[in-house]
Amino acid sequence: MVKLTIDNQEVETEEGSTILDAASKTGIYIPTLCYHESLSSSGSCRLCSVEVITNGASHLTTACTYPVEEGLEVRTNSQEVIETRKLVMELLLAQHPHSDAIQKLARKLGVGKPTFILKEEECVLCELCVRACREIVGVNAISFIAQGIGRDIDKPSVEISLTKCIGCDSCAYICPTEAITVEDVGDTRIINAPSGKMEFKLKRCNTCGNYWAPEKQLDYIIEKAGLASDAFGNCPDCRD
Ligand code: SF4
16 A cells, blocks of 8 residues: 555555545545546546645646655645646637536636637547547557647547447547547448548347447457357347
């Protein structure tokens, strides 16, 4: 076990956990957007910024990526932390003013109308879709187009490989701002992503006749799990 202090409160937590884990265990709220407990952490949104003091020196870091250390002192509510989070939030709100998730977080952090004027986008570059596709689905179909100086801002930030994608919809499910959406229309699943629209043929249930899952996704599961090729003749409702 590791002992550290968060906001002057002594906390004991498991080795290998992060400041975010330790804080939530203690009931201390740290805002997050790009974090999901089932995925690796990226720290890309920077909303979980906290101040850490090591050897008398203080610096800002992201709570979701910083591992706990014996004797570490953490401040989650210093003036610097509050101002940093508000600035990050204001930038996010300026770029994604119509997102429910962003608006909700902004209200929670006391951020009102942004003073910045930025090009509106749906993708917040949180990478949740990339990590979900790679770490949970195991397909790795999504990649980010290089960010930073020199990036063409008219080009989409996320690219999905149609060859690799199986149409499972995990990316749409986890996206906090609906930058990726999914809809099933008749026998077709349509995935709308910043890089364009993709269509997948849905499998029809042998019993009820409903279309229920992309054929490509079912073929992927059959191959991965070594199942019989007719394993998914029926939808879940019509299975024995
Ligand atoms: S729909 Fe495609 S890109 Fe999205 S998680 Fe599934 S396989 Fe990955």
